[in-house]
Amino acid sequence: MSANEQYFVVAADGKEYGPADLETLRQWVREGRVVHGTHIKQAGGGVQYAGKMAELVDLFPPRDPHASAPGQAPPLQSLPSSVTLPSEFRVWEFIGRGWDVVKPHWLIFAGMFFILMAIEGVPYLGPLASFIIGGALMVGVWRAILGAIGGRMPDIGMMFQGFDRFGDAFLAQLIRGILIFLGFLCLIVPVIILGIMLHGFDRFGDASLAHLIMGILIFLGVLCLSVPGIILSIMWMFTYPIIAETNLGFWEAMRESARLTEEYRWRLFLLLLASIPVLCLGLLVFCLGVLVAIPVIYAALGLSYRFLQAKKGAPAPGPA
DSSP: TTTTTOOEEOOOOOOOEEEHHHHHHHHHHHHHHHOOOOEEEEEEEEEEEEEGGTTTTTSSSSSSSGSSSOOOOOOOOOOSSSOOOSSOHHHHHHHHHHHHHHGGHHHHHHHHHHHHHHHHHSTTTHHHHHHHHHHHHHHHHHHHHHHHTTTOOGGGGGGGGGGGGGHHHHHHHHHHHHHHHHHHTTTTTHHHHHHHHHHHGGSOOHHHHHHHHHHHHHHHHHHHHHHHHHHHHHHTTTTHHHHSSOOOHHHHHHHHHHHHHHHHHHHHHHHHHHHHHHHHHHHTTTTTTHHHHHHHHHHHHHHHHHHHHHOOOOOOOOOO
16 A cells, blocks of 8 residues: 555544554554554545554554463553653552643643532532533543643643533443442342341340440441442443543443453552542642642543553454
């Protein structure tokens, strides 16, 4: 095929960027501006995934990690990032570099999350509005965050650009919410039965000791109750960023998130735990610091998302 062929990058919102010749397109892949699931349109031709193009396939790592040489990790993929990704999953390093991402744009990100909180805070209508449009808004927020990680200037209007994926974002929010709720719910009955069984302990000996034991055991039951929901939450935590930068449907995005987080869920859980003191620090700064702390946490999650993409390959494309 001629090197003079012209190509266009098709964004998730359908906008086309280009034209670019083959060498420029290959350079964009090396820089991480084009990933495996990016849609590429050839001038006068159809649209296909970058990772499936014969002209680019040599620039992407194998989708199957077993394709690497024995005893070696699969090659890392260059992905868009204005900060250097750590070579290993280090919780506090992600948070520190998340601050580096947010710091130049903290006012913009604070404005985004203030708008989200303001919508949810409207009496009666707020929770309903958040339920309906919250997914689309989060897709827009994630585009801004991933753009900032890639070195691009965000603006508040970007949070409203996720409505091109409204259907998938809404379904992702709905289905994830239902399944995670069921995960939390699955052990409620045993905990209730345990509470009923232990309620009769006050008929034996020291009532205070009985209530203490009952409280401890019920607490442990509730703790176990939380585990399935937490696992599912972490498994699907990258659904929105995947929807934001690919054309995958909501279910494919959830599956892709599960693939990316596999073998890293415990470390992602530690990253979420480390976010708690960051939020507390934000509360100490007249509570307004939360509007900066939350973007830092999201940027840290975005960097961990890029890290996992580099380790495991960019989001797998949906059906062609």
